Amino acid sequence: MITAERHRTILQLIEQRKIIRIQELVDELNSSESTIRRDLSQLEQKNKLKRVHGGASILHQKKEEPSILEKSTKYLSEKVRIAKYAASLIKDNDCIFLDAGTTTNNMIPYINAKNITVVTNSPSHLKPLLEKEFHTYVLGGFVKPRTEALIGQMAVDTLRKFRFDKSFIGVNGIHLNYGYTTPDPEEATLKSVAMKMGQNVYVLADHTKFHEVTFTQIAELEDAVIITNEADEDTINDFKEKTSIEVIDK
Amino acid sequence: MITAERHRTILQLIEQRKIIRIQELVDELNSSESTIRRDLSQLEQKNKLKRVHGGASILHQKKEEPSILEKSTKYLSEKVRIAKYAASLIKDNDCIFLDAGTTTNNMIPYINAKNITVVTNSPSHLKPLLEKEFHTYVLGGFVKPRTEALIGQMAVDTLRKFRFDKSFIGVNGIHLNYGYTTPDPEEATLKSVAMKMGQNVYVLADHTKFHEVTFTQIAELEDAVIITNEADEDTINDFKEKTSIEVIDK
DNA sequence: AATTTTATGAATGATTTTGATTGGTTTTGA
DNA sequence: TCAAAACCAATCAAAATCATTCATAAAATT
Numbered sequence: 001m002i003t004a005e006r007h008r009t010i011l012q013l014i015e016q017r018k019i020i021r022i023q024e025l026v027d028e029l030n031s032s033e034s035t036i037r038r039d040l041s042q043l044e045q046k047n048k049l050k051r052v053h054g055g056a057s058i059l060h061q062k063k064e065e066p067s068i069l070e071k072s073t074k075y076l077s078e079k080v081r082i083a084k085y086a087a088s089l090i091k092d093n094d095c096i097f098l099d100a101g102t103t104t105n106n107m108i109p110y111i112n113a114k115n116i117t118v119v120t121n122s123p124s125h126l127k128p129l130l131e132k133e134f135h136t137y138v139l140g141g142f143v144k145p146r147t148e149a150l151i152g153q154m155a156v157d158t159l160r161k162f163r164f165d166k167s168f169i170g171v172n173g174i175h176l177n178y179g180y181t182t183p184d185p186e187e188a189t190l191k192s193v194a195m196k197m198g199q200n201v202y203v204l205a206d207h208t209k210f211h212e213v214t215f216t217q218i219a220e221l222e223d224a225v226i227i228t229n230e231a232d233e234d235t236i237n238d239f240k241e242k243t244s245i246e247v248i249d250k
Numbered sequence: 251m252i253t254a255e256r257h258r259t260i261l262q263l264i265e266q267r268k269i270i271r272i273q274e275l276v277d278e279l280n281s282s283e284s285t286i287r288r289d290l291s292q293l294e295q296k297n298k299l300k301r302v303h304g305g306a307s308i309l310h311q312k313k314e315e316p317s318i319l320e321k322s323t324k325y326l327s328e329k330v331r332i333a334k335y336a337a338s339l340i341k342d343n344d345c346i347f348l349d350a351g352t353t354t355n356n357m358i359p360y361i362n363a364k365n366i367t368v369v370t371n372s373p374s375h376l377k378p379l380l381e382k383e384f385h386t387y388v389l390g391g392f393v394k395p396r397t398e399a400l401i402g403q404m405a406v407d408t409l410r411k412f413r414f415d416k417s418f419i420g421v422n423g424i425h426l427n428y429g430y431t432t433p434d435p436e437e438a439t440l441k442s443v444a445m446k447m448g449q450n451v452y453v454l455a456d457h458t459k460f461h462e463v464t465f466t467q468i469a470e471l472e473d474a475v476i477i478t479n480e481a482d483e484d485t486i487n488d489f490k491e492k493t494s495i496e497v498i499d500k
Numbered sequence: 501a502a503t504t505t506t507a508t509g510a511a512t513g514a515t516t517t518t519g520a521t522t523g524g525t526t527t528t529g530a
Numbered sequence: 531t532c533a534a535a536a537c538c539a540a541t542c543a544a545a546a547t548c549a550t551t552c553a554t555a556a557a558a559t560t
Contacts (some may be wrong), residue, residue: 012322017253018258019255019258021252021453052252052253052254052291053252053254054252054253054254054255055252055254055255057254057258097461123373123376123388126373126393127396127398129393130393130395130396130398133395135392136393137390137391137392137393137404138373138388138390138393138396138400139390140387140388140389140390140391140404140405140408141387141388141390142385142386142387143376143379143386143387143388144384145380145386146380148376148377148380150388150390153413154387154390154408155390158390158408159406161404163414211326
């Protein structure tokens with residue numbers, strides 16, 4: 001095995017296991033202890049890992065996936081303004097579906113309607129929803145790690161039992177040709193059904209979502225009203241030909 | 251296990267359990283007491299945890315008065331000891347049902363089995379469950395305010411689709427004539443179905459639950475194994491005639 | 501082909517980590 | 531309060547890990 005190949009493999013293994021022992025590497029790479037030691041020294045020199053007694057560990061300040069917290073701080077004010085407007089659409093006695101995601105989560109504190117019923121696929125929405133004393137239902141099914149969203153056949157089955165006055169959906173991409181998209185096919189299915197079950201359907205999206213396309217299509221543009229802000233006029237006009245857009249002013 | 255690996259694991263465990271005894275770490279990490287002691291000193295030096303007599307505890311970022319845990323002479327409360335024992339019953343690859351409630355919640359950090367699948371009716375269990383990287387399913391349905399437990403027909407319907415190797419149930423009363431009881435009829439129904447779907451059924455109960463009766467019956471005594479501690483001998487013997495009891499010693 | 505450069509694995513003694521032991525201190529329970 | 535039990539800090543020898551050196555083999559350069 002060539003040096004570069006070993007280095008690549010070592011970094012991969014550390015990425016997966018966070019910490020790895022020298023002896024493990026000796027066994028798995030069929031190299032001598034000396035060689036592995038040299039590899040680790042070199043990789044540490046290049047700041048690719050941290051040497052620890054007995055092995056090596058992943059770098060502490062390794063760039064993490066944009067966590068839910070970071071995501072929510074970056075575009076906070078924009079997302080909050082969108083959320084606040086969306087919340088104002090909810091009227092007394094409405095039955096609504098609230099998709100998982102930070103934007104929809106931001107809606108909850110701003111909902112002023114009374115006696116509403118909320119269905120969600122996000123366990124993280126439950127706490128704020130119950131604080132508002134809404135009638136709250138959650139879908140069942142597999143809990144997707146990291147995002148804590150419910151997905152899968154079981155969640156979809158549960159969802160089909162409901163009809164909503166309004167559905168509020170988050171998406172990852174909005175595109176003139178490809179419509180609304182999201183990376184995870186399972187999530188796409190669920191969002192799609194949630195949209196079908198809603199009398200009025202709203203997609204919440206900040207300006208970064210426009211012209212973006214991700215892996216799976218949820219629905220066509222005309223299947224929902226887009227709620228956004230700060231998009232440029234050309235973009236707005238392009239999309240206005242296909243569906244309604246409600247633009248919140250600054 | 252190398253030093254860095256142990257340190258990482260120790261911090262993870264403390265994050266989950268808030269407090270941990272040296273002896274627990276000795277057992278779970280297969281290291282000597284001396285080594286664990288050194289680890290804890292080093293981690294305290296780096297301000298990653300707080301040393302307490304007999305073990306270590308998580309740092310309080312919020313200015314709280316010294317927690318009950320630190321002050322308490324027994325580090326593990328009655329409920330935690332029951333939970334820990336129950337957790338030890340779970341084996342690799344098991345599919346289990348975990349009822350809502352604090353005792354069952356306490357089980358989660360102590361589950362050491364790998365590759366298990368957990369179904370729960372408690373959204374509050376999800377965070378610790380996902381931290382452990384279990385395959386996690388949650389029932390759907392109406393979310394009962396205050397307790398955040400899922401109840402109702404829809405939850406029961408979802409539940410019926412599963413079969414469990416083991417079901418862990420919390421109850422409010424255990425009585426020689428009236429069996430297991432709980433105040434809310436809807437909850438009782440769900441617990442009852444969860445018990446039917448389990449190959450092995452365990453009821454977790456501290457000594458205060460014995461001879462108590464509440465509004466709705468969940469099941470007969472013989473439908474479950476009781477896990478408890480510190481109950482007096484007469485009580486234990488009375489119940490032993492009807493079903494199995496596993497008593498945790500001090 | 502001859503020479504230089506680079507990579508490898510074994511051997512070395514130095515350094516760090518580990519677990520057992522000792523004796524002192526704190527906690528517990530009566 | 532007191533004695534037993536549990537816990538702790540300090541020490542030390544054994545084990546594991548480490549940096550260094552050296553000889554050989556492979557690759558690159560001339």
